[in-house]
Amino acid sequence: MSGRDEILGRIRAGLGRGALEGARRAALEAKLANPPRNLVPARAAALDHADQVELFIEMAGKVDTQVTRVKDLAEVPGAIADYLAQKNLPTEIRRAPHPLLDQVPWQAWPTLSIQTGRAEGADAVGVGAPLAGVAETGTLAYASGPESPATVNFLPETHIAVLRAKDVVAAYEDVFARVREKSAGGPFPRTVNFITGPSRTADIELTLILGAHGPKRLHIVLVDDGEG
């Protein structure tokens, strides 16, 4: 008997039945095919979109994330350049080959040197375009794919996210709805990354230190694009 059959057999013996069949199975299949939402906290879900954006900024701030609001994509390179200058950081940027970032007029800011693609160990600044921002906890959500390599968001010491305000959603469930929509009919993205603030650890005497293994700092450029 294979390990698989043994394990399944023991579970079934414990439950006092054979393989699940009939109405019970149909009910579970239906749930998996069309997953119902459980209780979603009112904190963000009960707000209108403008307030969700405000909450997103507030919650991000609480986890050491700086948010800069800009009017449109044209203002993105300037905002990034200002941030890097203010923190005295290198201006060599690795950006994801994301359509949103393709629309940013990088060439207007020659001080920024831009490379596109996955990140390598030596990259200092990574710029990514998340699928959504979650107001509930100030969280960014990325779905990996050809336009969004996960390394960009993890390897560089500085992580910058360019997020449109209209992509701020209330809850994690809203992110999953977007991921399902995006991957409908095809595979699920290899990774979905929820990122809430810069990397941290408290493993030495419970002292909080930012930048354990992932990025030491996280900056969000929030693009209003007609909203807000």
Next chain:
Amino acid sequence: MQVTSQAFKANAHKALGDDNLKTALFKLQHHFTNNRTRAVEALPEFERLRDRARDIKNEVLGALDFYLERFEQKVAEQGGTVHWCRTPRQARETILSLCRSVEAKTCTKGKSMIAEEIALNPFLEENGVQPIETDLGEYIIQLADEPPSHIIGPAVHKTLPQVADLFLEHHKRYGKTERQTEPEALVGEAREILRQKYLDADVGITGANFLVAETGSTIIVTNEGNGDLTQMLPKMHIVVASIEKIVPTLEDLSTILRVLARSATGQEFSVYTTLSTGARQSADLDGPGAFHVVLLDNGRSEMIGTELQELLRCIRCGACMNSCPVYHAVGGHAYGWVYPGPIGAALDPKFIGLEAGQHLPNASPLCGKCESVCPMRIPLPKIFRYWRDKAFEEKITPLPQRAGIGVWAWFARRPELYRLASRLGIGVLGRLGRKAGKFRSLPLASGWTEGRDLPAPEGRTFHDLWQERRGRRGPPKSGDPFRKLFS
């Protein structure tokens, strides 16, 4: 790891004499419990989310076979493979052969309690694959060659100077010859050294907080980002997880995630929650070329349908140990096996046997604090009692204890004899103790009096006094043999 649970009392004695540990545990107690309280207060729906989280896991356990099969099917659709392992040995061997299939020399590892449970590191080392722990806490205790003492803060027992010494000793070979004393500098040093390890590793091994049946995703929740670098850079990602980690849907995952971090560290959400679903896809620019899930049973399937089934709801948040007065006193190593604290006291006897683990469920005042904070509402004291019953029934409870309870119960069932005996005993104790009001030491009660005084009884029993003052029958004075003896 070697089981030392049978020596719980000696372990506890040693721990109670360790001032570094005491300082560390005092910090832990206040840090985690205050943070948890704050996070819970900030989310009005928290208690209802706990109910729902419990219900979700109960649903899972009632159809675990169905969900596991669906999970496997989804993993396969995403280009991954599920390996079913009944025993720790099968799991270790499966992982080793996967490592060998890519000629792995080193593998990075994210934090995994299952890897501890199957004693993976020594096995890989013996077989020529060098495992490198990347969670800072795990890295520290790997250098110290110690087991974790807490399920989410494995090195919580280590002080800053101890970490400084360890790093100096082990980082010399990387040219780090200066002893760093600030946490920030130590974290920076570990970051720099481990960064190269991630880039060089052939295989990345992580655990999983959850397995989602709907999508075949495995989920890790971390703050450091180590688990992500572990899995996205090497050629192969191996997930090692136990079978009860299943949740049905992404919505169910969302619900349980909302109670996890708040219960664990008191954060609203951990920094990184990562869903990994299969291997690198054809157009992806990064990610592992192969994805394997090693599913471990190790006796869990036998717990289904028994009194222990509720333990399978556990999401390993550590809230029970963060709030446990016994854990606060003795720390994690005293428990003597992989899982410390209340969840360990309930779970370990199942893995290491009741004979070896009998102290653990007994060493509890049954205060119920653990159950009150458990996000999954696991009735831990009830499980402790289950083990106590079983130990008594199987005569694992030491004979003197069993006999003592037997004699006491014999009297307790015979009120008149009980009163006579208690009148005698309390009379003596009352007279001996009246002047001081307490006993500083007392034969047969040294377990009590070694660490504290025993207040003296008032000298007469309530029942005697009540009879005297209110009883229909006359006062028992004349019939009190001790009155005569002492007056």
Next chain:
Amino acid sequence: MTERPVSVGLFVTCLVDLFRPTVGFAAVRLLEEAGCKVAVPRAQTCCGQPAYNSGDRADATAIARDVIAAFRGFDYVVAPSGSCAGMVKLHYPALFAAEPTMKAAADELAGRTYELVAFLTEVMGMTRVVSDFNGAVTYHDSCSGLRELGIKEQPRKLLASMPSLTLKELPGAETCCGFGGTFAVKYGEVSSEIARRKAKDIVATGADTVLAGDLGCLLNMAGSLSREGAALKVRHVAEVLAGMARGPAIGEPSDDAEPGRR
């Protein structure tokens, strides 16, 4: 038609019977102040927790049977202990899960069993006591009462009705004192350490008296405070509420051969 007074069977508890009869008399006084007719069934000894928590199901069940029989017929059963009341209310029914007739009897008893202060406030509607107490007290929430029976505000409410009493809240009031019945003896070293920490917290409040609703915890805290050389008085909350806090406190020297008179 005059209403029949509420009849209460007092479950004295073994520790009060043996160590501190004063608490029993204080309970009687409070119950009588509330208008109850109190009886003390002679056939009672202990609720059976020492056996139950040691895994001795057979003896625990036998003792539970005796308690169920001893307390038949009273409107209510009241214990000056959250731990013993919790045993009867929550654990007796579980002991007889496989015995329908006894299960019904256990459920019935559970339904009319209360911890003293919860009974006074919730059932008898007591909002204030007649006595006063001059002093600064702190209050430890005993685990069973707190977590099994939800006793938290009730004693504070009655204490607040005493004009000369000041309540200084105890940080960590909901943390176990380390007693835990047989745990205190079987794992004495761990138990003592937990008690020591509790004693430290108690001393830090600056109160001159510490109160709780369970004698087990009180003996433990008094023993630890005394070993650590603290001069605080330790009393059962019922002693203070009943105005019977003039005699020696728990663990104090005594020339009193007549406990529970004052």
